[in-house]
Amino acid sequence: LVFQDLANEGLWKSTKDKSIIVSDTKEQVIEATNKVEFTLTLSPSDTKYKSIHNDTFDFSYTDCFGRAIEGFLDRTLKIGGVMAVQLSRDPAMAFEGPPNYKIVYFRKCNNSTFIAMRKVAYANTMSSRSASQRKLLQFFSEEKKAVLGNLEDVLLEPPRSATGKSKTYLRKTKFLPDLLNDSLEGYSRRVYIDVGGGHGSTRWFEQNYPTRNKDFDMYRIETVPETEVESDDAWEGPPTQMGISDWLWRNVKAEEYVVMKADAEVVEEMLKSKAIALVDELFLECKPIGKGGSSKRAYWECLALYGRLRDFGVAVHQWWG
Structure with a gap:
């Protein structure tokens, strides 16, 4: 449902976008997208990360967002590209969106929370995590509650x-x-x-x-x-x-x-x-x-x-x- 919703919102063009999935359960994710053929699917422990060029993808999805995964997805996502994230349910894993992204989508589905962010600049052109990280809607944690x-x-x-x-x-x-x-x-x-x-x-x-x-x-x-x-x-x-x-x-x-x-x-x-x-x-x-x-x-x-x-x-x- 979430992938269909992203497509309906124009955030994911399944037949045109170069897309990547990073997930421990990538087979289940692909099944959920009606077996759409993604450009690349990786697990968090994969060894292919360094071989992928910068600015390769139009769309990325992950359900294991963290500093290492964030850095890789940001490096390989084009300006204007969309990064979709399934947020962790663990209160200790509070989400902080990268400062060079703008939130364009939010949805709760089957007790999970999904957001999508559009890349608006390269990371090195933005200041350190700034006021955008303090916006209340970007804290999905016990602190926000x-x-x-x-x-x-x-x-x-x-x-x-x-x-x-x-x-x-x-x-x-x-x-x-x-x-x-x-x-x-x-x-x-x-x-x-x-x-x-x-x-x-x-x-x-x-x-x-x-x-x-x-x-x-x-x-x-x-x-x-x-x-x-x-x-x-x-x-x-x-x-x-x-x-x-x-x-x-x-x-x-x-x-x-x-x-x-x-x-x-x-x-x-x-x-x-x-x-x-x-x-x-x-x-x-x-x-x-x-x-x-x-x-x-x-x-x-x-x-x-x-x-x-x-x-x-x-x-x-x-x-x-």
């Missing part, structure tokens, strides 16, 4: 008004920089994105978020194509016709620190496209039936979406502004 477990409790029923319990809830918000004790210094850029909202959330962000006195680039994105985004010198925005996921892939990088406020429909699109992997911290606006707007969601559906985001590894908060 502990961080998410320290977020504020979800409200099991919506507040009666935006001026009462909702403000109390926002005051109790446990922000990601505080939970990680992160100075926010190591990122190439810090970004706040307000999708579909006015200036209210921006003012709240500026007054309450622990920015550590660092500058954030601010974006307000209107999701309705017919609506013209109001001009404001303090804001930049994408063309309204572009989907939010496409815009994120084009304008946000893994090594940047990204905070976003968005409604449920936008977030569901980002989950489907995996663009949610670019967001460090999310404020989820999900108004149930009877709480304004045109939403047809029951509140339990909002809670279910919140749970999916937590399962995915997103530091998510409810937004009641």
Whole structure:
């Protein structure tokens, strides 16, 4: 299923790509791909590694990711190539993606977690493991679970008004920089994105978020194509016709620190496209039936979406502004 999914996403062209598998169970992997003929299959103990030239493959897959395997796969993968990894279930084997890669795929299947990363540069052109390695979604370990477990409790029923319990809830918000004790210094850029909202959330962000006195680039994105985004010198925005996921892939990088406020429909699109992997911290606006707007969601559906985001590894908060 995972290989078919990668093919459907355009990340693996089974009949065109030069592909390699490194696995202790390579026969089972090949069986799972409907016996597609890979260019090369190796076991971790194979002796052929040194004989393979640099920049040979378009696609690589491994279920035994480690420093030695990482170095070999990185050396032999072309720029723009995709490395797919089945992550270890051992908490001691926390995954740290190489800094010259960008995560483009995430999926859980049969109690296993798979990611795919696109090679965007040669390793020697990147600095040492940087802020991109601190992005929460790149930690699949007990540490990540502990961080998410320290977020504020979800409200099991919506507040009666935006001026009462909702403000109390926002005051109790446990922000990601505080939970990680992160100075926010190591990122190439810090970004706040307000999708579909006015200036209210921006003012709240500026007054309450622990920015550590660092500058954030601010974006307000209107999701309705017919609506013209109001001009404001303090804001930049994408063309309204572009989907939010496409815009994120084009304008946000893994090594940047990204905070976003968005409604449920936008977030569901980002989950489907995996663009949610670019967001460090999310404020989820999900108004149930009877709480304004045109939403047809029951509140339990909002809670279910919140749970999916937590399962995915997103530091998510409810937004009641």
